[in-house]
Amino acid sequence: MAEQYRVAIIGSTGRGNYGHGLDTVWHEIPQTEVVAVADDNAEGLAAAIKKTGAAKGYADYAQMLKQEQPDIVAIGPRWIDRHHEMVLACTEVGAHMYMEKPFCRTMAEADEMVKAVEATHVKLAIAHQSRYSPVLTAIQKMIAEDKLGTLLEIRARGKEDRRGGAEDLWVLGTHVLDLMRALAGDARSCNARMTNKGQPVTKADVTPGGEGLGPLAGDGLSATYVFDNNVNGYFSSYRNQAGNPRRFGLQIFGSKGIAELFTGYLVPGYYLPDSSWSPGRSGAQWVPITSNGPGKPESLDGGNLHSGNVAAVEDLIAAIEEDRLPLGNIYNAAGATEMIHAVFESHRQKGPVEFPLKNRDHALTMLD
Incomplete structure (x- = not known):
């Protein structure tokens, strides 16, 4: 050591x-x-x-x-x-x-x-900082304690700024796809559609992406995943449709209520204890979720990128010394990447695809 x-x-x-x-x-x-x-x-x-x-x-x-x-x-x-x-x-x-x-x-x-x-x-750890968030841990505990009931679906969106669509899926979607896997397990299938100005993406729409991403196409996409235990997941991004406050994050829907989680380290989440998923009907109110759980004050300091990096590196060193996988390990990194490529492959196949993907190359280079 x-x-x-x-x-x-x-x-x-x-x-x-x-x-x-x-x-x-x-x-x-x-x-x-x-x-x-x-x-x-x-x-x-x-x-x-x-x-x-x-x-x-x-x-x-x-x-x-x-x-x-x-x-x-x-x-x-x-x-x-x-x-x-x-x-x-x-x-x-x-x-x-x-x-x-x-x-x-x-x-x-x-x-x-x-x-x-x-x-x-x-050991390899990837900077999916939200994977190290104590708020994520608190929500995982809520699920384990049945506070949300049966996990039914997860809805996620990217930043939907000028990068909306495939670039958003790559650069920012990787965070929320990793969070979906942290909550629902491995993805089993994906059914997706990519569009450019409202029309299905074709070979003519494919261009070299920035930041070394490789082929990119389109300004919008939507994807439905099926995870372990038949949990449904949904990711979507459309260019220049960002909200203020932004929607970049996900909502976890259970038979007893909803939990909301945004990306970042120690960013507060929210909990709606309402089986109808409609506070206007039930009178239930959204409750903040901290590292200590729903409705409890935050006792930790630091909610920025630097704090997330510190947590990730401390976990990496512990993983080295304990000979275990880091929280944000290579399998989780590869899993989120496969969810991205499943969108491209499903669009190419014009239907659902199963994991692991048979096509290990880039589907956007194979469009008709």
């Missing part, structure tokens, strides 16, 4: 940078020391060395890994076109990983990443 973990950070200024604080979280973790940072942009590298306090800087992350042999690597770029190669490179030096979402571009890449992590017995 290491008393001090040597951390190396991978960034790429102008191509995803350092994610949402994956370069600075280590200042709060006393068991870690940032020994090196890599950035293929010279100005970005100089700034990163100053910001992180790294002892060394590298233009080539592969050289850094080989030279430094770190215990943990922060894979920071938000762009996902090199996530696959970065994860494989980390496994080659036996380094554990904390990486920015989304996970990777295709299920073929995901399969290789899972195989490499399993073969080398390293």
